[in-house]
Amino acid sequence: MGLAELLFPPRCIFCREFLSAGSVCPRCAQSLPARGLVRRRHEFIDSAASPFVYDGPVRAAILRYKFRGRRAYAEGFAPFLARCVEEELGRDFDVVTWAPISARRLRERGFDQSELIARLTAEKLDLPIERLLRKTRDTKPNSSISGAARRRANVSGAYTAVDTARFRGAKVLLIDDILTTGATLSECARVLLTAGAGSVCAATLAAAPERR
Ligand SMILES: [Zn+2]
Numbered sequence: 666m667g668l669a670e671l672l673f674p675p676r677c678i679f680c681r682e683f684l685s686a687g688s689v690c691p692r693c694a695q696s697l698p699a700r701g702l703v704r705r706r707h708e709f710i711d712s713a714a715s716p717f718v719y720d721g722p723v724r725a726a727i728l729r730y731k732f733r734g735r736r737a738y739a740e741g742f743a744p745f746l747a748r749c750v751e752e753e754l755g756r757d758f759d760v761v762t763w764a765p766i767s768a769r770r771l772r773e774r775g776f777d778q779s780e781l782i783a784r785l786t787a788e789k790l791d792l793p794i795e796r797l798l799r800k801t802r803d804t805k806p807n808s809s810i811s812g813a814a815r816r817r818a819n820v821s822g823a824y825t826a827v828d829t830a831r832f833r834g835a836k837v838l839l840i841d842d843i844l845t846t847g848a849t850l851s852e853c854a855r856v857l858l859t860a861g862a863g864s865v866c867a868a869t870l871a872a873a874p875e876r877r
Pocket of ligand 1: 694
């Protein structure tokens with residue numbers, strides 16, 4: 666055991682239980698995805714899937730990942746997302762990309778949480794990954810805005826496509842961390858399709874519980 670393990674023994678990223686190795690305990694590995702899988706219809710997106718529901722220990726883990734600098738969590742998250750993509754959406758994609766954060770947010774946070782998850786997921790799926798989108802302005806979190814039209818307006822025009830010649834007609838897999846309303850993913854998909862993509866499927870690590 667190295668010094669790092671002695672000082673920071675590995676813990677389950679979801680329930681924080683101490684582990685001898687790895688990043689997810691067997692109980693969480695079993696129980697969390699089993700009650701998770703979410704599939705929903707979204708404008709401009711052929712199909713979307715998420716292995717987890719965004720609540721409880723999953724929500725807590727994603728918040729630690731995004732706001733408390735736990736970058737290494739991405740390695741714990743990616744296998745779940747890769748398996749979900751493979752089982753629910755297949756592997757027939759030409760390119761994987763992600764819904765990026767703005768340059769300003771990137772400076773604050775130090776890393777793009779969705780890019781990191783997307784890169785590790787693409788690696789597991791053995792698919793190429795490329796930046797196809799840029800976020801050109803900051804937006805409010807869509808979870809804080811009520812009404813579908815207002816949420817669409819909030820993200821409208823916030824993304825532009827880059828290097829469009831490279832993905833003309835391509836089947837794109839779009840990855841994001843959390844699906845709250847679908848407005849962000851739909852806007853990203855709209856921009857990709859307008860720029861020439863052939864189709865867009867989406868996968869997010871977690872999806873907000875369905876509103877009743
Ligand atoms: Zn656990």
